[in-house]
Amino acid sequence: MYFNRLKLETNHIRQPIFDLIDEKFSLKKYKKGEVIYPEYDGHVESAKIIFIKSGYAKSIFYDEGEEFILYFLESKNIDIIGGTCIIEFLEDSEVYECEMSEIFSTLENTEFSQMLLTSIIKKSVLERRIIKNLAFGKCKKKVAYFLIDIALYFKTQNLPLDFEMSISELANFVGLKRQTVSAICSELLKQNIIKKTQGKHFVIKDIEKLKVYAKYDIDLEIKDNI
Numbered sequence: 314m315y316f317n318r319l320k321l322e323t324n325h326i327r328q329p330i331f332d333l334i335d336e337k338f339s340l341k342k343y344k345k346g347e348v349i350y351p352e353y354d355g356h357v358e359s360a361k362i363i364f365i366k367s368g369y370a371k372s373i374f375y376d377e378g379e380e381f382i383l384y385f386l387e388s389k390n391i392d393i394i395g396g397t398c399i400i401e402f403l404e405d406s407e408v409y410e411c412e413m414s415e416i417f418s419t420l421e422n423t424e425f426s427q428m429l430l431t432s433i434i435k436k437s438v439l440e441r442r443i444i445k446n447l448a449f450g451k452c453k454k455k456v457a458y459f460l461i462d463i464a465l466y467f468k469t470q471n472l473p474l475d476f477e478m479s480i481s482e483l484a485n486f487v488g489l490k491r492q493t494v495s496a497i498c499s500e501l502l503k504q505n506i507i508k509k510t511q512g513k514h515f516v517i518k519d520i521e522k523l524k525v526y527a528k529y530d531i532d533l534e535i536k537d538n539i
Contacts, residue, residue, distance in 0.1 A: 319532050320375060324376050327418040327424070328395070329440060330422070330424055330425055331379075331426060332446045332467060333419060333422055334364055334409050334419075334425075335409070336475055337411055337416070337418065337419050338364060338409035338411040339409065339410050339411070340363075340366065340382050340408070340410075341407070341409075341410055342406070342407055342408075343368070343370075343405070343406050343407075343408060344402065344405055344407070345402055345403060345405055346401070346402065347401075347402050348399055348401045348402070348408075349361070349363065349399060349408075350394070350396055350402045351394055351396065351398075351399070353382050353441075356500060358395060360394065360395035360412075360413040360535075361393070361394045361410055361411070361412055361413065362392075362393055362410070362412075362413060362416055362429065363390065363392050363393075363394065363396065363400065363408050363409065363410050364389075364390075364391050364406050364408065364409040364410075365386050365387060365388055365389065365391075365392075365407075365408055365409075366388065366406075366407040366408060366409060366495045367388050367406060367407045368388040368400055368402060368403075368406020368407060368408070369385060369386065369387055369388075369390070369400045369402070369403040369404050369406065370385070370387055370400050370406060371383075371384070371385050371386065371400070371403060371416040372384055372385075372392050372396055372398060372399075372400055372401055372436070373398065373400070373401060374397055375397045375399070376517045377399075381434065383398070384435075385403075386400070390432075390454060391428055391429060392432060392436070393413075393432065393433060395413075398436070405421065407488065409462075413423045416429075421443070424503060426530075449493070450463070452487075452489055452493050452497060453497050453500070453526070454527050454528065455487045455488070455489060456487055456494060456501075457482070457501075457523055457524075457526050457527030458484070458499070458527055459486055459487050459504050460507070460517055460523060461520070461523060461524065461527065463476055463517070464517060464520055473508065473516040473517060473518045474516065474517040475510070475514055475515070475516050476514070476515055476517070477492050477512070477513050477514050477515075478515060480494055480495050481499075482513075482517075485527070490533060501523075501526070504522065504526065505518060505519065505522075506518060506519050506522045506523050507523075
């Protein structure tokens, strides 16, 4: 059983649409484990539209070597391959394919156009969500590393560690917007990693939790003579 990140509704395809797809798209067979990548004509990327006739596949978004599953594809789902998105087949499948440059004649069909537009919108929403999460994740690491650096600066593992700094000042130190830093600090407060006291004072309560939060990859060794 394959669970979708965002459930893609199975398109109820009428026979005229099937006939249109069969006419305009090339039918190809893929084995389990095979991958469809974006194609390039020189330096120009050629986007491709696929329609799953049978089988299962996953639509994948790549960023800095990491793989993020956008959703799983099954019979009668449409997807677009291009940019950092690829499709990997989870079982033997039959797929209709068409280059984006060859799709325009099919757009005259309203029903097909609606199906394609819906697919593009869903994919765009998921990609934006993943990119936002990636960016916010990097922001969280910046803030957490800075707080660890404060502990290093004070050369102590005695916690809680009280220091004076406003959200705006912290944002300036790490080069982020105040609203972003405020959201990250709220998260740290909820996880009982830091505590806010009167005025501009913050208290670091748990360095180990902070290191886990930041995915800190260097042992925090604070010595008397650094």
